[in-house]
Amino acid sequence: MRREHNNPHLRKIRSEIRKRHPEHIGLMVKKRAESMKENPEKWQQLFRKREDDPEIRELRSKMGISSHRKHPELSALNARKVLEILRKRKNIIWKGAHFSSWEEREIAKLLCPNPKEGFNVQVPNGSFTADFFPEQKVFVEYHPNLYNKVKHRIETRSEYMAPRIKEAKKKGFRIEFIWDRVKHDLNRKSYNPKVLALIGKIKKEYELA
Numbered sequence: 001m002r003r004e005h006n007n008p009h010l011r012k013i014r015s016e017i018r019k020r021h022p023e024h025i026g027l028m029v030k031k032r033a034e035s036m037k038e039n040p041e042k043w044q045q046l047f048r049k050r051e052d053d054p055e056i057r058e059l060r061s062k063m064g065i066s067s068h069r070k071h072p073e074l075s076a077l078n079a080r081k082v083l084e085i086l087r088k089r090k091n092i093i094w095k096g097a098h099f100s101s102w103e104e105r106e107i108a109k110l111l112c113p114n115p116k117e118g119f120n121v122q123v124p125n126g127s128f129t130a131d132f133f134p135e136q137k138v139f140v141e142y143h144p145n146l147y148n149k150v151k152h153r154i155e156t157r158s159e160y161m162a163p164r165i166k167e168a169k170k171k172g173f174r175i176e177f178i179w180d181r182v183k184h185d186l187n188r189k190s191y192n193p194k195v196l197a198l199i200g201k202i203k204k205e206y207e208l209a
Contacts, residue, residue: 036147037154044152080129087122097121104131106182106191107142110199111208126167130175137206139168139175142182176202 035042083100092099097115099105099122108115111134115121123133132140141164146155161177168175180194202208 040152080124083129084122100131103144103182104142107140107178107195107199108132110191110196111140111202125164125175126170128164128167130164130168134202134206134208137173137208138202139164139173140178140202141175142178144179144181 084098087098087100090098090100092102092105094105094108095115097108097117099108108121111132112120118124120133120136121131123130123139125139130139131142134140143160146157146160147153148155148160157177157179161175165175176198178195178198180192180198182195183191
């Protein structure tokens with residue numbers, strides 16, 4: 001039976017487990033990370049299942065492989081559209097903006113108090129989509145998980161950073177990266193001091209409100 005991650009009943013069960021046995025969540029996260037390293041093919045299949053969506057398939061078929069080769073800008077547009085569909089289906093919303101995870105939403109609360117998609121959150125950066133663009137002064141990426149769904153393997157930080165830095169430079173901007181989890185405790189009640197310190201540094205350096 002296929003597990004539906006957006007099933008309200010399952011969400012309620014996971015919430016109760018998190019409240020009563022937070023240590024189990026930490027163990028699950030650790031086991032998942034180990035499993036991703038040991039069985040990349042298994043995770044590749046799981047990611048493909050998630051993206052095996054009629055709406056996404058239709059979008060890809062309209063673009064066509066040949067058009068991607070002739071017009072790479074369409075390929076970037078297509079990739080962003082696919083991510084937008086997946087993001088909206090997660091239904092993680094704050095002040096009308098959609099986010100890929102609850103963690104991204106928490107970062108937005110610290111960096112972009114008035115989020116607007118395409119303006120200061122989920123902003124195009126070449127063929128990529130930057131998570132945040134506070135006051136349109138600096139791109140900020142929150143990426144604690146380095147599993148690449150296209151390459152089907154875990155990337156190094158330098159591999160992840162290099163192309164995004166290159167695209168940001170083309171636009172005349174810098175880009176900052178947040179690697180640590182936004183909330184270090186399993187109950188998600190307190191912010192990670194490392195993340196708070198880094199965001200404070202970013203705000204000071206780029207003169208953000």
